[in-house]
Amino acid sequence: MKKDGVLILSHCGYSFVDQIVPLVRDENLSAYVLSSHPDFGHEHRVQALKDLADWASIIDTHELEWHDIESAIDSLQQQGIKINACITVWEGYRPLMAMANQALGIRDLLPGKVEELTDKLFLRQQLCANGLSKAIAEPLSRQLLMQYQHENAQKFIKPRKGIASVGTFRLTKNTNWEDIKLIEKECQMDTVYRSIFDKEDNFIIEDLINGIEASFEILVVDGLVYTIAVHEKVETSSKEMTTLENACVCPPINISENVVQQGIAWLKEVFSNLKINYGCFHVEAKYNECWELIEINPRVGGSLISSSVEHFTGGDSMLKLWLQTLLITSANSEMLIDHLKRLDIADQGTSPSNRSTFFRVYFGEAGIVADVKQAAITPAPLICQILIKPGTKFISETKENFVGQALWGDSLEHMTRNYKPLLTNSRDLLNITYTLANQGAA
Numbered sequence: 341m342k343k344d345g346v347l348i349l350s351h352c353g354y355s356f357v358d359q360i361v362p363l364v365r366d367e368n369l370s371a372y373v374l375s376s377h378p379d380f381g382h383e384h385r386v387q388a389l390k391d392l393a394d395w396a397s398i399i400d401t402h403e404l405e406w407h408d409i410e411s412a413i414d415s416l417q418q419q420g421i422k423i424n425a426c427i428t429v430w431e432g433y434r435p436l437m438a439m440a441n442q443a444l445g446i447r448d449l450l451p452g453k454v455e456e457l458t459d460k461l462f463l464r465q466q467l468c469a470n471g472l473s474k475a476i477a478e479p480l481s482r483q484l485l486m487q488y489q490h491e492n493a494q495k496f497i498k499p500r501k502g503i504a505s506v507g508t509f510r511l512t513k514n515t516n517w518e519d520i521k522l523i524e525k526e527c528q529m530d531t532v533y534r535s536i537f538d539k540e541d542n543f544i545i546e547d548l549i550n551g552i553e554a555s556f557e558i559l560v561v562d563g564l565v566y567t568i569a570v571h572e573k574v575e576t577s578s579k580e581m582t583t584l585e586n587a588c589v590c591p592p593i594n595i596s597e598n599v600v601q602q603g604i605a606w607l608k609e610v611f612s613n614l615k616i617n618y619g620c621f622h623v624e625a626k627y628n629e630c631w632e633l634i635e636i637n638p639r640v641g642g643s644l645i646s647s648s649v650e651h652f653t654g655g656d657s658m659l660k661l662w663l664q665t666l667l668i669t670s671a672n673s674e675m676l677i678d679h680l681k682r683l684d685i686a687d688q689g690t691s692p693s694n695r696s697t698f699f700r701v702y703f704g705e706a707g708i709v710a711d712v713k714q715a716a717i718t719p720a721p722l723i724c725q726i727l728i729k730p731g732t733k734f735i736s737e738t739k740e741n742f743v744g745q746a747l748w749g750d751s752l753e754h755m756t757r758n759y760k761p762l763l764t765n766s767r768d769l770l771n772i773t774y775t776l777a778n779q780g781a782a
Contacts, residue, residue, distance in 0.1 A: 344421060345370030345394065346663070347412060349428035349437060352402060353378035353385025356429045356659065359646070361392050363660050367667060369424060370394040374412045376404045404433055409440050425666035429640055429659070431458065431503050446666060449619045449638055457614070457636045461500050461544045464633075470613050473633055477546035482517045484545060489513055494548040501542075502635075506739040508583045510548060523581060526736055551628030552594055555641060556607055557649055557658055558621040559680060561665055565611050566680040567604045568658065569649045570690060571641075574763060575700075582739060587700045587766070588645075590652050591690035591752070593759055595627060603631045604686045610636075620662035644699040644747045647723060651697050651749040653683055696755035698748045700766045704734045704741040708775040712743060717765050719758075721746040724769065744770050 346364045350357045353375050361371040373393040377400055378385040389396040395416070399408050409426075416423060426440035434454050441448035449457075456462055460477070467473035478484060480497060488495050488511060495511040497520070502508065507523045509515075524542055553573040559566045572592035577584045592600060607623060610633065622641035624634035640646050640658045650657035661680070668676055685692060709732045714724055724746040734741040746769055748762060755762075 343368075343370040343394075344424055345372050345416075346667075347409075347416070347423050347426040347440065348373045348393070349404060349409070349426065349430065349433045349440075350375035350389065351404070351428075351430040351433060352376050353382055353389060353398070355433075356640075356646075357389065358392065359657075359659055360427065360429075360663070363657075363663050366660075367663065369667075370421075372412070372416055372421075372423070373397070374404065374408065375399070376402050404436060406436060406439060409436055410443075413440065413443070425663070427663060427666060429642075431637065431639055434458065434639055441666070447618055447668065448666065449616070453614075453616065454638050457616075457638050458501055460498065460502065460635060463614075463636065464544075464546060466614065467610070467633060472610050472613060475547040475549055475632060477544050480520070480543040480545045485511075485515065485517055485520075488545065489515065495545050496548045497543055497545050499542055500544050507543070507581060509578065509581050510583075511545065519581060527739075530739075549626050549628075549632050549634065551626035551632065552592075553624065553626045553634070554592055554595060554600075554603070555588070555645070556603065556621075556623040556625065557641060557645060558607070558611075558623060559658075559661055559665055560611065560616055560619055560621065561668070561677065561680065563612075563617045564677075565608045565686075566684040567607070567686050568656075568661065568680075568683050569652050569685065570600055570603070571645065571648065584703050584740060585643075585701065586703075587698070587763060588648070589698045589755070589759060590648055590696060591685075593756065597690050599627055600690050601686070603627065606631045618665075620658065620665070643701050644723065644745050647747055648697040648699055651722065651747070652691070652693070652695050654693050654695065656683060691752045694752050696750055696752045698755065698759065698762055698766070699745060700769070701740075701745045702743040702770045702772070704728070704732075704743045704772055705774070706734050706736060706741075708733045709743075710773045710775045712773075713771045715768055715771055717769055719748060719750075719762070721766075721769065722749050723747040726770070743772055746770075 346369055348360050350373055364371040371393045373389050373396040375398045386398050423444055425446050426437050428437045435451050438449050438451040438454045464477035498508040555571045556567055557569045569590050571588040571590045573585050574589050575587035577586055619638050620640050622637040625631050640662055646658040711730050712726050726744040727742050
């Protein structure tokens, strides 16, 4: 008989499954993976999941639905297996994860709360109504776009239900309604992103929020908020129709410890107001004399956020901690809560373990990749991942074209001293070349 385990929801064969499975086994549980079908060119992930997991089921379509989760749960339970929790890092499946945990009797955010938090229009309006945000958000229309362009208004456009940085950009005089509709069409045809554009009012427009941006890595258990780390986004870049987050440092370099503590206290008020009582959160906010919310993601942060937290804490990744909160029982709750209290930076400074991290994400341009090579730079990264292979074709620049990512770690003192050279030198770690056909098209 197979052991009790955790149901992992994978989108198109990925979604950090390779990281989650070992964490599940560390809890002496089996890993059961349910995945939508991989995209064209990634069919090898079917066998990879079967080799990796204790049980894997891959459906024929590219998008999991509730009946797929119900069927997987029924199949496992009929084999006498108890499912101790359901987890996914794919934001599009976060409501399904909540529904599964609710059906299984596992403590988690309720599905309706997940929907509220990921609806950026609803969230902004809720915060404004309660005096916790000054930025005004509205559904985007052609008429509103033209009006704000005529007024030369400082506005920002983004999907109402967003994933990563797809279709997020500042309003300019060159912003065109037809280009926005083209983003919708491209995403609706994209295997990975199609599920986020299924309504009429797919985009919102809100007041431009200026300031230094940071992300707060948070766990909530029974209404108590534990801030495990804060990353400052030290380098971002803008394409015409998207915003890329290139580099982060933890703890922040350009935000004082006192201001970080103000942000933690403010977010506790926000979470209390929104009645958030459980879960893992990657909260993005900006500071400019006061804190202003960008968005609340009810999941672990993407890219190398979880790995960064693992080095920062000395061994506890955000994925590991999130999984443990889902698996909490009366027998281990006191020990886990004590551990979260020790990790919480709210009362003991922004780096209680005197560690610091820096990571960079590398993006590609539209075209066909000829090669990606890693250069030797000093200091060498702790982690370097090349995520594509020669021949990869990037069709559009309206979303993140991930090429690779790398993480550096050091003592807080050394990172503070060496941060600026690392910010510059790390840009040269990956050398991306494109085919001649791509250069000709440019």
